[in-house]
Amino acid sequence: MQLTNYENRMLNGEMGEPIRKAMEILVALGESYDAKRMVEVRNVHLAGASIVVTGEAGVKFAESMQCQGGCFCTRTTSNPTALDCAKWRELGIAEKDAELQGRLTNALAKLGAQIISTCTPYFVGNAPRLGEHVAWGESSAVIYANSVLGARTNREGGPSGLAAALCGRVPECGFHLKENRYGKLLINVTIPLSGVTDYGCLGYFAGMLSSQDTPVFTGIPDTATPDELKGLSAALGSSGAVTMFHAVGVTPEAPDLETAFGGKKPETVVEFGEKEKKMMLDKLDREESSDVDWVMLGCPHASMFEIADISRALEGKKINPDVTLWVGTSIQVKTIADRMGYTDIIEKAGGKVVCDTCPVLAPTRDLAQKMGYKVLTTNSAKMAHYSPGQFGLMTHYGNIDKIIDAAVTGKWKR
Ligand code: F3S
Numbered sequence: 001m002q003l004t005n006y007e008n009r010m011l012n013g014e015m016g017e018p019i020r021k022a023m024e025i026l027v028a029l030g031e032s033y034d035a036k037r038m039v040e041v042r043n044v045h046l047a048g049a050s051i052v053v054t055g056e057a058g059v060k061f062a063e064s065m066q067c068q069g070g071c072f073c074t075r076t077t078s079n080p081t082a083l084d085c086a087k088w089r090e091l092g093i094a095e096k097d098a099e100l101q102g103r104l105t106n107a108l109a110k111l112g113a114q115i116i117s118t119c120t121p122y123f124v125g126n127a128p129r130l131g132e133h134v135a136w137g138e139s140s141a142v143i144y145a146n147s148v149l150g151a152r153t154n155r156e157g158g159p160s161g162l163a164a165a166l167c168g169r170v171p172e173c174g175f176h177l178k179e180n181r182y183g184k185l186l187i188n189v190t191i192p193l194s195g196v197t198d199y200g201c202l203g204y205f206a207g208m209l210s211s212q213d214t215p216v217f218t219g220i221p222d223t224a225t226p227d228e229l230k231g232l233s234a235a236l237g238s239s240g241a242v243t244m245f246h247a248v249g250v251t252p253e254a255p256d257l258e259t260a261f262g263g264k265k266p267e268t269v270v271e272f273g274e275k276e277k278k279m280m281l282d283k284l285d286r287e288e289s290s291d292v293d294w295v296m297l298g299c300p301h302a303s304m305f306e307i308a309d310i311s312r313a314l315e316g317k318k319i320n321p322d323v324t325l326w327v328g329t330s331i332q333v334k335t336i337a338d339r340m341g342y343t344d345i346i347e348k349a350g351g352k353v354v355c356d357t358c359p360v361l362a363p364t365r366d367l368a369q370k371m372g373y374k375v376l377t378t379n380s381a382k383m384a385h386y387s388p389g390q391f392g393l394m395t396h397y398g399n400i401d402k403i404i405d406a407a408v409t410g411k412w413k414r
Pocket of ligand 1 (some may be wrong): 082298357358360361
């Protein structure tokens, strides 16, 4: 790779051991992707903020970087951790996990990260601008940043994100290059879509077809909300290895079909209609019994508008005593929900607003066994995708009204 003088000085260790090691990681990555040079980044979102992702080795790595004087030179935010800082005991998290998570969070904060502990950094102050090169981890956030905001990022893993935050560089490859950002596959949406569950079905369908390619959608209305587009992003990143999408007339790099495809013809054209939506609903709503014991909303982390909707749907109701309901969000959004009285309504109904974590990044298999959960009920295609394999829980998948009804009655109605 062609490095600048400054980058060579980083690689030679002139700026300290943590930066030397970090640059070594970035150069190795760049060489493996045939990158010609580095690109400067000033904004990093770290995926490796939970001990479930990093393991003890990752905690030690972050601690050693910090002890050797490492310091992030970028505006850096962090993904969810393995626990809710305030409620971890009440939620059933083990003491040893809390201790290890505390070490990791502490090391990242001392290195210079803002510990926002959310997968929706774009809702709470970290929203890069159109064309800005960034280094983000967390598949749903990466897809949202590339597609909806028009920023440029690859999917950074734990070590590469940390290295980018230390050096302010990433290899110039993949989605940093304009020529790699065009669509390959056209998906014509022929039915009206409403709510995150419908967008989750579309994303799950498109992710399965696209693999690593970029899908282009027509038929998504320009009234699609940020919550619906985040549901679409999360679903795309779970059934496929998609890094961005275009929605013609909606997302900034797709004012028209020709621009979205870079003047080329789509390699594949498919339709998403009632039949395809039903297929996805059947795939994600796979628990045969009507049992409901754990309800999880807020994946990706709920916005204040979603929390307002959930609280309106729960107002004056009581959640079945055999059902646990979590609403996952960031501490920042919860602060607004507290002020608006939404948290109070949800808690009076028997639910919990859970911050800083999510089931995929928490030691959930142990937790589910300890709490006796057997079925996970959710409106998130991403959560429904991971639940059977990762926590051993089959899933009910549906829209918010259906889910609130299930939480109250303790039964899933088909
Ligand atoms: Fe966020 Fe966890 Fe879902 S990180 S996208 S709430 S799986």
